[in-house]
Amino acid sequence: MTRHINLSDPTDLVGLRRYLADEDKDHRLYPLDMMGVTISADAHLGVAAAVKQALAAAGKPGRAQIVVLVDTSAIRRKGESLRRIVEGQLAPDHDVRTEVLDDGHPTLHAHEQTLDAAAAAVKGADLVVTIGSGTMTDVGKVATNRNGDIPLVAVQTAASVDGFTDNVSVVLKNGVKRTIPSRWPTFVLADAVTIADAPLELNTSGFGEAISLFTAPADWYLANLAGLDNTFHPASMALLKAAAAEPPSWADGISKGETNAIQNLTRLLALRGIVSGVSNTTACLSGVEHVISHMLDLHHAAHHKPIGLHGAQVGVATLVATRLWRRAIETDLIRPELLRKPDAATMERRITAAFGHLDQTGAIAAECWRDCQKKLQLVEANWARIQSVVSNWRGHATEFDRMVQPPETLRPALIASGAPARFESLTPVITPELARWAVANCHLMRNRFNLVDLLDMMGLWTPELIDWVMADMKAGA
Numbered sequence: 001m002t003r004h005i006n007l008s009d010p011t012d013l014v015g016l017r018r019y020l021a022d023e024d025k026d027h028r029l030y031p032l033d034m035m036g037v038t039i040s041a042d043a044h045l046g047v048a049a050a051v052k053q054a055l056a057a058a059g060k061p062g063r064a065q066i067v068v069l070v071d072t073s074a075i076r077r078k079g080e081s082l083r084r085i086v087e088g089q090l091a092p093d094h095d096v097r098t099e100v101l102d103d104g105h106p107t108l109h110a111h112e113q114t115l116d117a118a119a120a121a122v123k124g125a126d127l128v129v130t131i132g133s134g135t136m137t138d139v140g141k142v143a144t145n146r147n148g149d150i151p152l153v154a155v156q157t158a159a160s161v162d163g164f165t166d167n168v169s170v171v172l173k174n175g176v177k178r179t180i181p182s183r184w185p186t187f188v189l190a191d192a193v194t195i196a197d198a199p200l201e202l203n204t205s206g207f208g209e210a211i212s213l214f215t216a217p218a219d220w221y222l223a224n225l226a227g228l229d230n231t232f233h234p235a236s237m238a239l240l241k242a243a244a245a246e247p248p249s250w251a252d253g254i255s256k257g258e259t260n261a262i263q264n265l266t267r268l269l270a271l272r273g274i275v276s277g278v279s280n281t282t283a284c285l286s287g288v289e290h291v292i293s294h295m296l297d298l299h300h301a302a303h304h305k306p307i308g309l310h311g312a313q314v315g316v317a318t319l320v321a322t323r324l325w326r327r328a329i330e331t332d333l334i335r336p337e338l339l340r341k342p343d344a345a346t347m348e349r350r351i352t353a354a355f356g357h358l359d360q361t362g363a364i365a366a367e368c369w370r371d372c373q374k375k376l377q378l379v380e381a382n383w384a385r386i387q388s389v390v391s392n393w394r395g396h397a398t399e400f401d402r403m404v405q406p407p408e409t410l411r412p413a414l415i416a417s418g419a420p421a422r423f424e425s426l427t428p429v430i431t432p433e434l435a436r437w438a439v440a441n442c443h444l445m446r447n448r449f450n451l452v453d454l455l456d457m458m459g460l461w462t463p464e465l466i467d468w469v470m471a472d473m474k475a476g477a
């Protein structure tokens with residue numbers, strides 16, 4: 001019997017697995033290796049059942065050694081300690097030990113010492129339950145991965161990132177954020193009531209991250225057309241399109257902490273995690289907006305400033321991406337006769353000019369140049385494909401049109417959610433000069449190919465076009 005599969009439902013893992021199996025006959029995608037994702041207003045009550053199922057699947061039914069892994073933040077659900085609620089469900093049937101990770105920061109940082117401490121804390125356990133937001137979950141994934149992939153039940157307490165439902169962890173290496181392979185959680189339990197009570201900036205930041213769903217897939221598709229990205233998979237794109245079919249009409253519920261809106265946001269983020277997990281790349285959800293955010297991180301790190309919230313930066317930068325994309329889709333901006341091969345010496349000079357001031361040694365500029373050289377080599381190798389993309393631009397534009405929501409939709413949604421919608425509203429504050437630097441040079445920092453690379457190769461990435469896109473960023477909250 002066949003049944004209808006809702007491709008935008010991240011909790012229907014059986015349906016999603018069946019869809020992916022049908023659409024991925026050559027097994028290019030990674031297996032979706034989670035047993036359950038629950039997103040509801042009482043998901044926290046499912047810990048005991050999830051633990052039981054996970055232990056049975058691991059061949060260890062019955063009484064087990066369970067470590068509950070938390071950080072120092074006291075997470076409450078309607079005034080009650082969530083940790084106590086979880087421990088209370090497990091204590092009758094298991095030996096439960098709670099380990100508190102404390103690295104001295106008000107919120108946990110996923111640097112090497114934390115990962116080591118977490119791996120040591122869960123040693124000997126049959127199963128681990130983490131309670132917390134993105135970093136706590138990422139740490140739990142690494143700690144259990146280092147202990148033979150023992151089952152992990154992740155109780156999600158904020159809708160801040162899309163990394164709860166994927167198989168990688170964002171960690172700090174020498175103070176720099178890096179994504180490393182880790183594992184899928186066995187179960188993810190996202191309780192919308194607890195999440196609604198999380199600090200507002202975490203959930204609004206999650207909303208900023210989420211709306212890049214309405215621009216970034218176009219960059220992934222473009223890179224694939226141009227021959228510069230071989231991670232593209234039509235099945236992953238179909239899931240992204242299903243999730244992006246409806247622009248969020250519930251954004252204002254995020255700022256009000258409404259359970260329903262929080263649930264919608266959590267679902268959107270969970271689906272993003274699943275798609276990047278099975279695609280084994282963040283490229284499917286990381287386009288122009290993400291490199292702009294990385295530029296801000298790079299600047300802050302070089303100046304020893306705190307790094308801003310990723311999703312908040314991505315949300316603002318998504319408004320830049322959508323404006324550029326809509327112009328490329330709706331106007332005759334892109335014309336085949338404008339296309340020119342980039343000149344390596346010129347690019348190197350521009351990279352030195354853009355990044356040379358960030359450190360004494362020139363190491364950052366050198367790193368960016370190394371990455372961009374790879375891109376230039378790929379551009380050279382795929383020149384005929386790039387020419388063909390540009391020649392057939394009007395045809396492709398119909399496809400891009402389905403992937404990019406206009407700023408008229410995204411800006412009001414971002415504002416309604418309570419997330420920053422201008423660079424000046426971010427923390428740390430981004431001055432107009434810094435914002436312009438980040439946007440103007442975003443294609444010079446790494447090897448991924450996106451719309452700005454194409455505009456630049458056509459001589460269109462001019463001060464006038466940058467002025468035009470930045471002028472629009474002054475509107476909004």
Ligand SMILES: [Zn+2]
Pocket residue numbers: 209290310314
């Ligand atoms: Zn992101």
